[in-house]
Amino acid sequence: MRNSAEFLPLEEIMRRSGLQQPIVRNKLKKFLRIGVIKRKKIALKQAIPPILKKNKVLKFRIRKVVVYFANSDFELFQELRFLFTRASLASKQRIIKKIKSLGKGIKLAVIAGIFLNNDNCRTDLLVVGNGIKRGRFERFLGGVEADLGKPVRYxxxxxxxxxxxxxMYDKLQYRNRTYALCNVCPVTNFGHYRD
Structure with a gap:
């Protein structure tokens, strides 16, 4: 419901949800039967990787792919969208727990944008800390993206x-409302960064 304007092929739905193909197919069939989502075939242009030669000419092939998208004409569409938004805010405690598991180096974590149902922010998650391992952070981010079903800008x-x-009074890319999850930094007036 968050991605109501996106057309997603089966592989992308599996990647974002972290579920296996039989489970995803089963859920999609149920959603199609109810009318929550629709599907259609589109022509997708894919690049064919060039063989290692001097003259690397990029070739493309067209393949037809079935994509799924939210049915905005569904009579309970707005209610479902609101429900999914509330559910993502309710998972705030899980996100706090996951952020704290990244290590003791985390000093500040701020959510905005997608977490607060605002797509106009440039950044959805700000994390400040020392000694944060990039691999561990990317695994954490992958889990959050799977929960949300949408990429997180961080x-x-x-x-x-x-x-x-x-x-330097940098706005830190937050022009709209934000919410501090974990504040260990001695930041006394973070609110003055809001417009």
Missing amino acids: TLMDTKEFSYRLD
């Missing part, structure tokens, strides 16, 4: 860079 910085930006 900003990851150390405390030195964050302090520099704070001193």
Whole structure:
């Protein structure tokens, strides 16, 4: 419901949800029968990887793919969309727990954008800390994206860079409402970054 304007093939739905193909197919059949989603075939242009030669000419092939998308004409569409938004906000405690599991180096975590049902923000998640392992953070982010069903735009910085930006009155890309999940930094007036 968050991706109501997107056309997603089966493989992408599996990747984003983290579920296996039989389960995804079963759920899609049920949603199609109810009328929550629709499907159609589209022509998809795919690049064929070139063989290792001097003259690498990029070739394309067209293949027909079945894509699924939200049915905005469904009579309970707005209610379902609101329900999914509320459910993602209810998972805030899970996100806090996951962020804390990234290590003791986390000093500040701020959610905005997609988490607060606002697609106009440039960044959905700001994480400030020292010694954060990139691989562990990317696994955490993959789990959050699977829960939300949508890519998360994030900003990851150390405390030195964050302090520099704070001193320079940088807006940190947050122009709309934000919500601090975990605040260990001595930031007394983070609110002045909101327009």
